[in-house]
Amino acid sequence: MTLKKLWQSSTEQLELSLAIGKKNAAEITKIKVQTILFSMKPIKIFSILAGILWVGFVDVLMINLFQVANPFFLISAGIQVILTKLAIGIYLYQLILIHQVDMSGPILEIQEKLARLKSSTLWVARFLFLQLPVWTTFYWNESMLSSSNFLLYIIQGIVTLSFTVIAVWLFLNINYENRDKKWFRLIFNGTEWQPVIKSMELLHQIDHYKMNTRD
Amino acid sequence: MNEKEQNQLFQQLMEQHKGILFKIARTYCQDEEDRQDIIQEMMIQIWQSLHKYNDKFKISTWLYRISLNVAISFYRKDAVRIGNRTALNEHFSQIQESETTEKEQQMKLLEQFINKLNDLDKALILLYLEDKSHAEISEILGISASNASTKVGRIKDKLKQYFTT
Numbered sequence: 247m248t249l250k251k252l253w254q255s256s257t258e259q260l261e262l263s264l265a266i267g268k269k270n271a272a273e274i275t276k277i278k279v280q281t282i283l284f285s286m287k288p289i290k291i292f293s294i295l296a297g298i299l300w301v302g303f304v305d306v307l308m309i310n311l312f313q314v315a316n317p318f319f320l321i322s323a324g325i326q327v328i329l330t331k332l333a334i335g336i337y338l339y340q341l342i343l344i345h346q347v348d349m350s351g352p353i354l355e356i357q358e359k360l361a362r363l364k365s366s367t368l369w370v371a372r373f374l375f376l377q378l379p380v381w382t383t384f385y386w387n388e389s390m391l392s393s394s395n396f397l398l399y400i401i402q403g404i405v406t407l408s409f410t411v412i413a414v415w416l417f418l419n420i421n422y423e424n425r426d427k428k429w430f431r432l433i434f435n436g437t438e439w440q441p442v443i444k445s446m447e448l449l450h451q452i453d454h455y456k457m458n459t460r461d
Numbered sequence: 462m463n464e465k466e467q468n469q470l471f472q473q474l475m476e477q478h479k480g481i482l483f484k485i486a487r488t489y490c491q492d493e494e495d496r497q498d499i500i501q502e503m504m505i506q507i508w509q510s511l512h513k514y515n516d517k518f519k520i521s522t523w524l525y526r527i528s529l530n531v532a533i534s535f536y537r538k539d540a541v542r543i544g545n546r547t548a549l550n551e552h553f554s555q556i557q558e559s560e561t562t563e564k565e566q567q568m569k570l571l572e573q574f575i576n577k578l579n580d581l582d583k584a585l586i587l588l589y590l591e592d593k594s595h596a597e598i599s600e601i602l603g604i605s606a607s608n609a610s611t612k613v614g615r616i617k618d619k620l621k622q623y624f625t626t
Binding site: 256356448 | 510515568
């Protein structure tokens with residue numbers, strides 16, 4: 247028996263016992279379900295709204311305090327707000343992509359769209375890590391710097407420098423190639439990151455598939 | 462198409478083509494509970510896409526596309542859909558595993574082979590085993606017919622090699 251016939255006869259046998267009855271089909275037409283794809287939407291909309299509120303608040307604060315606030319605060323808050331706006335931009339991009347996905351499209355095209363959509367979430371993580379140093383500088387002020395307390399300089403310097411090094415390093419290294427590294431697994435350990443990791447693997451497969459198809 | 466006609470068409474489609482959904486779920490999921498989830502998700506997507514059906518494609522091509530897209534992008538989402546699930550009356554476990562005939566051993570080997578493949582190759586072997594033409598495979602996957610032919614040739618070689626070693 248050929249493998250094709252073997253497969254077909256085995257699936258026919260199992261099909262007989264598969265009862266997607268009229269009842270099940272009718273139930274589907276009634277349920278107001280959120281599909282897996284669209285279930286991604288509420289959390290993204292919430293993140294966008296929360297993000298807009300936050301950047302709006304910081305923007306207003308910066309504008310109103312522009313004349314009186316110390317420059318360290320203004321620069322730190324400015325950097326933080328720019329990075330948060332970039333993260334909001336990514337979520338908006340994802341929302342647009344969610345609307346563009348037509349699951350009846352060709353597999354390679356749709357899977358690439360979905361995988362790009364999911365894996366772009368990693369960029370949000372990269373931007374969030376990149377904000378780390380400004381949380382160690384926004385409270386600096388002139389009197390603190392002119393106090394000439396050498397120990398304070400050292401401690402502050404070490405903290406800010408190490409946060410900067412870690413932030414830049416993570417920003418540069420959070421990518422698909424490092425997915426098997428211990429530190430990567432540690433950061434992206436939660437189940438919420440599994441779809442992101444799997445989508446990166448799928449993108450790799452799609453690229454490989456496309457390359458092969460040009461042979 | 463009014464809602465009633467759409468409902469009827471959907472139920473008719475599910476009755477006639479349920480095998481497509483099942484075969485794909487079987488190819489991508491080992492766990493029975495996941496299979497039920499995945500079949501339900503496929504049905505939802507088909508229902509939601511019904512009004513967009515383009516008759517330049519065969520209905521089976523359209524169903525394969527949706528079902529494969531769902532299967533490949535499926536992840537365990539227990540928390541998301543608790544309370545939304547309807548029970549599907551499936552009896553996947555009706556194969557008598559105790560009978561280990563040669564045919565069943567070969568089937569097990571075939572399943573082992575499929576399990577080792579990546580998601581895209583799983584789609585390809587499934588379509589090959591379902592005896593789809595290269596033209597139809599290319600339409601479903603979104604690659605050219607000649608590339609589909611090359612890909613099928615490669616997977617056949619791998620399959621042959623697996624069964625002879």
